[in-house]
Amino acid sequence: MQKVSVHLSKKVADGYVIPLGPANLVAVITDVGLVGCGAFDVAALDSFSYPAAKVRPAKGPSIVTTDDILTGIIKEVNRGAMSRGITNGMTGKQALELL
Structure with a gap:
């Protein structure tokens, strides 16, 4: 597992890359919630009142690094992420700035 610091405008988040065979499990986590790759079940996290969103790659076939999340x-x-102003179509970095 790789852990990196992700610098946002008002805080530092933790980025994680976990190799899972042919794919990586990738997320950036703030003190409030997370933005992750397509493997995350954000609806399930909503049942814990945990704001979460997932991204699709801006380029390439899959999310591989924390930069790909951004x-x-x-x-x-x-719902938790929506209540913080996160919407479909924004970038992962824009969403993380709201968490």
Whole structure:
């Protein structure tokens, strides 16, 4: 597992890359919620009142790095994330700035 610091405008988040065979499980987590790759079930996280969104790659076939999370396009948002202003179509970095 790789852990990196992701610098946002008002805080530092933790980025994680976990190799899972042919794919990586990738997320950036703030003190409030997370933006992750397509493997995350953001609806399930909503049942814990945990704001979460997932991204699709802006380029390439899949999310591989935390930079891919930042440049990725939000494709699914749970209620907790929506209440913080996160919407489909924004970048992962824009969403993280709201968490």
